[in-house]
Amino acid sequence: MAIETKDPSLTVKLLLAWAWVGIPLAWGVWVTLNNALKLFQAPAP
Amino acid sequence: MAAFLDRSRSIAGPGFSRWLVPPAALCIHLCIGQAYAFSVFNKPLAQLLCAAQHACPPAAAKVISTTPGDWTIANLGWIFSLAIVFLGLSAAVFGRWVESAGPRAAMFASASLFCGGLIVASFGVNLHMLPLVFLGYGVIGGCGLGIGYISPVSTLIKWFPDRPGLATGTAIMGFGGGALIGAPLAVALMKYYSSPTSNGVAATMLTMGLIYFVFMMVGVLLVRVPAPGWKPAGYVAPVTSAHMITTRNVTATEAIKTPQFWLLWGVLFLNVTAGIGILGQASLMVQDMFAVTAVAAAGFVGLLSLFNMGGRIFWASMSDFMGRKKTYMIFFGLGAVLYFLIPWTKNIGSLGLFVLICCIILTMYGGGFATIPAYLRDMFGTVEVGAIHGRLLTAWSCAGVAGPVLVNYIRQYQIAHGVAKADAYSVTMIICAGLLVVGFICNYLVKPVGEGHYVADLAAGAKAAT
Numbered sequence: 001m002a003i004e005t006k007d008p009s010l011t012v013k014l015l016l017a018w019a020w021v022g023i024p025l026a027w028g029v030w031v032t033l034n035n036a037l038k039l040f041q042a043p044a045p
Numbered sequence: 046m047a048a049f050l051d052r053s054r055s056i057a058g059p060g061f062s063r064w065l066v067p068p069a070a071l072c073i074h075l076c077i078g079q080a081y082a083f084s085v086f087n088k089p090l091a092q093l094l095c096a097a098q099h100a101c102p103p104a105a106a107k108v109i110s111t112t113p114g115d116w117t118i119a120n121l122g123w124i125f126s127l128a129i130v131f132l133g134l135s136a137a138v139f140g141r142w143v144e145s146a147g148p149r150a151a152m153f154a155s156a157s158l159f160c161g162g163l164i165v166a167s168f169g170v171n172l173h174m175l176p177l178v179f180l181g182y183g184v185i186g187g188c189g190l191g192i193g194y195i196s197p198v199s200t201l202i203k204w205f206p207d208r209p210g211l212a213t214g215t216a217i218m219g220f221g222g223g224a225l226i227g228a229p230l231a232v233a234l235m236k237y238y239s240s241p242t243s244n245g246v247a248a249t250m251l252t253m254g255l256i257y258f259v260f261m262m263v264g265v266l267l268v269r270v271p272a273p274g275w276k277p278a279g280y281v282a283p284v285t286s287a288h289m290i291t292t293r294n295v296t297a298t299e300a301i302k303t304p305q306f307w308l309l310w311g312v313l314f315l316n317v318t319a320g321i322g323i324l325g326q327a328s329l330m331v332q333d334m335f336a337v338t339a340v341a342a343a344g345f346v347g348l349l350s351l352f353n354m355g356g357r358i359f360w361a362s363m364s365d366f367m368g369r370k371k372t373y374m375i376f377f378g379l380g381a382v383l384y385f386l387i388p389w390t391k392n393i394g395s396l397g398l399f400v401l402i403c404c405i406i407l408t409m410y411g412g413g414f415a416t417i418p419a420y421l422r423d424m425f426g427t428v429e430v431g432a433i434h435g436r437l438l439t440a441w442s443c444a445g446v447a448g449p450v451l452v453n454y455i456r457q458y459q460i461a462h463g464v465a466k467a468d469a470y471s472v473t474m475i476i477c478a479g480l481l482v483v484g485f486i487c488n489y490l491v492k493p494v495g496e497g498h499y500v501a502d503l504a505a506g507a508k509a510a511t
Contacts, residue, residue, distance in 0.1 A: 010062055020263055021071040021219070028225030029351065036348035039331075039341045039400065 050265075052147030057269035063204040063277065065267050070197030070216035072264025073152050076257040077159055077193045078223015080132075081350070083125045083182070085228045089235060089244045091116050093173060096244045116175055124166075124183050126445060131187025133442025136195050140435025141297060143192060148200040148268045155193030156261035162186025163254035170247040182250075191438065193261075194220065198418045199431035203271050206427075207280050210369075210419040214361025217415040221354030225347075227253075289370055289491075293499040294426030300433045305424050305494050308487045312373060313417055314440035314447075315484035319380065320410030321448025322477035323403055324349065326456065326470070333466045334391045335399065345400065352404040353411040360412025361419065369420035370491060376409040377485035384478035388471040414441075424494055451476065 048054060057063075088109060095101040095112035102108050109118065143151040162185035169177030197216050205212035234252055238245030276282065283292055300306045323330075327349055328342040337345070364372040383402045390399040417437065422430045452473055459469040 007060060010060065014062060014064055017065050017068040017263075017267060020260075021068045021075060024226050024260075025071075025075060025219075025222050028222060028229065031229040032225045032347040032351055036344040036351070038344040039337065039348065041341070 050146075050150040050153055052145075052150070052270065055147055055149040055269050056272050057275070061269055063271070066197070066201060066204050066269065067212065067215045069148075069152075069264040069267035070201060071219040071222075072261055072267070073155055073193045073196060074216050074219030075223045075226060076261050077155065077190045078220040079227030079231075079253070079257070080125065080128055080186075080190055081221070081224035082227035082231065083128070085231045086246060086250075087118055087121050089246045090121050090170065090178075091118055092244060093170065093246065097242050099241070114173075120175060122449075124178060126449075127179055127183025128187040128190060129445035130442045131184055132190040132194060133439040133445075135188040135191030136435035136438040137191075138435075139188075139192050140195060140432030141429070143195055143435065144199060144429055144431045147270055148196050149265055151192055151196035152261065152265045152268060155189045155196055156258055156265065157189070159186050159189025159193060160254040160258040160261070162189055163250050163257070167247045167250035167254065170250060191435070194438065195431050195435045197264075197268065198434055199427065199429075200268065200270055202418065202422050202427055202430055205277070206282065207277055208362075208365050209422050210361040210363075210365040210416060211358075213418040214358045214415040217361070217418070218354055218357035218411075220414070221350065221357050221411050224350050225354065228347075230256075289368060289493060290423040291426055291493065291499075294428040295424075295433075295494055295498050296500060297429040297432035297436060299498050299500075300425050300429070301436055303494050303498050305491055306433070306437070308491050309417065309420060309424070310437055310440045311487040312484055312491075313413060313437060314444050315480045315487065316373075316376060316380075316410065316413035317441055317444035318448045318451065319384065319477040319480045319484075320407070320413070321444060322384075322452055322473055322480075323406055324353075324410070325449050325452040326473075327403070330470050331396075331399070334470065335394075335396045337396070345403075348400065349403060349407045352407040356408025356411035357415035359408060361415035364416045364419060369416055369423055370488060372412070372416055373420070373488040374485065376413055377481045377488060380406060380409050381478040381481040381485065384474045384481065387474045388468075391467060391470075424491070426499075428500070 089096075091109045092101050092115060094115045095110040098112060100112050101110060109115075139151075162181045162183075165181030165185055166178045167181075169175065169179075169181055198213055201212040201216055202209045231249055231253065234249040235245040238248040238252075283290070295303070327346050328339070331337055331345045332339065332342045360372060360376075367375075383406050386402055387399065390396075390402060418430065418434050421433050421437065425433050455473050455476065456469050459472060460466060
């Protein structure tokens, strides 16, 4: 499904809007994944 | 301000891209989804007085606080329960207002209530008044959750008539993702604000209220409703109803008189209750069954949150191709089998298989939330789908109470009767599987709505909605 826009300012607006929500979400996923890896690490002796 | 929030001021002009609406919806859902991470505050809230007196037990101790007057975890549990109950109630009560006022006013109300609730709760923490925390986060914040949860749904369905599952799944994925942001953000802020006499909870709640308000306002500014008669380029609306997708409309008042509404209420209630069977005891379960550390168990809970979030967009998008009824058949059919298999993974000592099964179950738990708006749209049309969705969310409130009761009491009962901790989960898992079998039957019984419930035409439906 193509995003129907030919207006450069609209493209910028779209990028900014998705970055506004995407960056915090990506940070949350990254932190969670790092914590989740501890499940598969051997416990300290 | 009132004029800016008016529905008529948020009608999209020419050249507006509908792909700006999902991020607008995510601005709301990523914030209100913080509710799923509220438990991160439980321990610090239970140590407010002992922290001030430097008298908290060490982290490894079984007791959280021995200081008289400190709140108990059991009492603190009511904050989240109240928030979920008021989520359902406010979504049901204000659903029609959300439809008529439009998404911009609804999102603004949600931001004001949710963030205002956080700020009131922070005062409650600062004054050490638990009823004020209940009022702030549970009641006021809970109303913000309910209005915010349904605010973008019908707008997204109208912008994406060709992919309603994908559109609503994206927004509701944000609610799952909110916990992934809310938990580490709260931990980081509490660390920043902690001092020798405070663990920083009040300041953290106040700061989060302010940050979230700014974040949610971007959604308020971005959101638009489509102009009357707007359709995506190349999209041809079906003229006649397909077997399970209507082209007509049922009002919210009429919808609750149909068996279809109550069957779908049962579908959501049972799916959520069974999901809480895993989520509500995930940390304890993996520690008791596989003897992993508390840190590893926290990692497991985080992994479940990721799959809960991913399942929302995956299953809701898939439902656009498979159909809603078949999607829920998979949730209930496959889910029941997987719940039965959980005790077996302990018997064979396979942690990997246990984690895999739980993660698949959690995708279907999230998928159940995310696919239901599109299912409602298929059954009842688009005119009042937000209001109908709001009323259906009372099922979530009920499951939010029934699920933990089912999980905690059955486990406690078994342990009290001599069952080993590691084996105490088997009965709960089998009951959860049974719930999913009942859900399968409810979903199987869903048929198209009877002729007498539809409004005469779309214009009448739109009039009834205002």
